[in-house]
Amino acid sequence: MKQRLPLLVFLALLAIGPSVLPEFYITLLNYIGLYAIVAIGLVLLTGVGGLTSFGQAAFVGLGAYTTAYLTTAHAVSPWLTLLIGLTVTAAVALILGFLTLRLSGHYLPLGTIAWGLSLYFLFGNLEFLGGHTGLTGIPVLGLFGFELHTGREFYYLIWLVLLGAVLATQNLLDSREGRAIRALKGGGLMAESMGVNTARTKIVIFLIAALFACVSGWLYAHLQRFVNPTPFGLHIGIEYLFMAVVGGAAHVWGALVGAGVITILKQWLQDLLPKLLGQSGNFEAIFFGILLVLVLQRARDGIWPWVVRLIPIKAAQRVVAEAEPLPHREMPALGTVLLEVKDACKRFGGLVANNNMSLTVKAGEVMALIGPNGAGKSTMFNCISGVDPVTSGEVRFIGERIDHLESREIARRGMGRTFQHVRLLPTMSVLENVAIGAHLRGSKGVLSASLRLERAEEARLLAEAKRQLERVGLGEHLFDEAGSLPLGQQRVLEIARALCADPCLLLLDEPAAGLRYLEKQALAELLRKLRGEGMGILLVEHDMDFVMGLADRVVVMEFGEKISEGLPEEVQKDPVVLEAYLGGVE
């Protein structure tokens, strides 16, 4: 309760606001609320997801113009036009998203600049939308027989919607889908390997941001009761992004702070600057431009982290509740051939990284893939797990050809992996990082996450993550930031993450690197236990004591080709292998 005090004080102040504040401040607060709704979408898109849009104002315009036109020209109910506006916005956002999100990151913002401009000119030039003068006479919003005529009455609606958006977004980010969203920035490849459809996730957050903007536009139209193209131009779209970045693009509440700061500053500068400079114009733009450059150079996290330091805010969750275990995959019988690679080749332009590689891994065995640096072992891993598919040849997993499947589809079939260069989300907790591995074992989507209808499933996923972390010996670090662990433990964390997916085949890329002697022994013990449970393990490792003590069979690679295969003791005596490792005797 004590931790929620600042929030309760804030809500109480908001609630009594209209009864004590003069009209001017109510109007200001209304605008801050409207802008903040849009900025929250940008927090999700830019701050969390690492994508961006300069065209949010155009989505606001879509919401505003849809209701303005339909309520004035066809007398449709405003509540129905909200639905229609959302549908139109969703359609536009989906089309734009499909077109641009598959391309590199910078095409989306460029596309939104172009689309923001197009729509602005379209609003201004279409006869039925009133051209540059716009549409007037938009009806008053009625709610249960109560009509919202004044800004003072409208205030509550705006702030309820805003708080709803804050809550829904916060809920979403703290969920299975939320972890996938947070993985987009800097962890896309890892997330795909854990079964996340990153392209779909990107479209989802773009869609959510667009829908928030549309709602804000709908509210704006009924508050103002007239619309013209000016507030939906590109420079306003840019201002929305400023709000999100200045406030703290990675924090939901930052959107509110940013919207407040920019709106109040703008108001103040619009009064001050023309007097100071002796002419009228948008001179606050100069100030905002410079402010934003300074924020990005000096304090990239924006204002919100400073606010947090000033007021005590609810600390992160510290206990993982017990929950019913997730159902397990049926493991293939011992000795079943899990993985079969036949004549796999991988070329990068003229460079042949893997040439005619063949190997098999059976259920209940540890197969080690060894070879000098640059032999092509990690490339082989990427070919098998679908991260970077083979150029030619066949990869079969439990009998099924998988060489042209996406890595997330391969993960779904029961193959888990770790990476040679650790791929974690360093600012997320150890527990959440591992829970990403369980992504495919949950099914609840964005909507149920926003409404907290997935708590039972979420508890099971987190309990599973905790169980796997305890299993690998990281039970003490559940709530530490993943980036704060030493490198060796980060590798172990990756194993826990892979196990969280309940795989039947595990691909481990140098899992023992950076571990101390006792930690290595514990790891070997864990792998033996997994093998005993019927899991197949394909292991790349340079520590020969570790490999030879653990592996059932060994494949040796050099220059992209297999040079030897057999039992550990056979391989150790093979003259070809000795030459590869130690050099020949001249």
Add this chain to the structure above:
Amino acid sequence: MDLQIALLLGQDGIVNGAIYALLALALVLVFAVTRVIYIPQGEFVAYGALTLAAFQAGKTPGTLWFLLGAGVLVAVIDTVIAVRAGALGRMKRIVLWNLAYPAVVAGLVLGLEPAKLPLVAQAALSLVIVVPLGPMIYRLAFQPLAEASVLVLLIVSVAVHTAMVGLGLLFFGAEGSRTTPFSEAQFTLGTLNVNGQTLWVIGSSIVLIIALYQFFGRTLYGKALRATAINRVGARLMGISTTMAGKLSFTLAAGIGAFSGILIAPITTVYYDTGFLVGLKGFVAAIIAGLVSYPLAAAGAILVGLLESFSSFWASAFKEVIVFTLIIPVLVWRSLTSHHVEEEE
């Protein structure tokens, strides 16, 4: 539409296309070398044109004060850094470029009465003022963030654009300006009237494109820029300073932008915010080229110019809508031809 109109529109389209081509080249250059999506490119067009217009109107252009101010700012920051690093040897360069140079330019502008100078001298003076703003802006806004992600750089770029448009309004006011043409000559080609300025625009664009081609192919600095574009780390290891490469590419971009502005100033009325739309059309062309290929960017620019002039004939109110919607099919085509999952930086 008869042939005459078609020819006229075609001529218009090619003239505009030539300008967009220059801008697209600058945008591709800046992106390749620094990963900055250079939205403020258009502002240099407006600054170039309006600085020249101010000279012709007998006024002192506000860009001169910008140059002096930005110079002082860069000098102060670099001096602090140099003193902290104990590298006082840098001071000579810092003072020369950021304080002495702007002071000399200011002396020239204030002493010479530019309104009475010949057009070439006025144009040269405009370039002398506007072009150094490019590297100064790089120094102030982008250099501290050189290693940031494309997205952060893009947001900075938009912020710089916003500030520069505001400053443009402050310097030049809200009214548009035109300058006197480079040539009053008129030629008749069959039924088509061609005026001298058209030939100037097309001719100088071609000359500039060839010059850039030679620069990248044959000079050490050109090759250094190409090396940085291909592999930043590798170029650094070979002793190419990425800061130098960044400043050089921004200088070139500013030069191209300001020169484009001077070229179009006699043809169209330029306002303080005209540059943005002009620059964005260069962008559409650059995107057609995937932000990497110079010849494709030039071809795309001509396409954008033609599309613009023909749509201004058929549906003039929707001219901008049509040009900017062109980006959609281009993106579809790009997304169908590119296949890779990449890790965001």
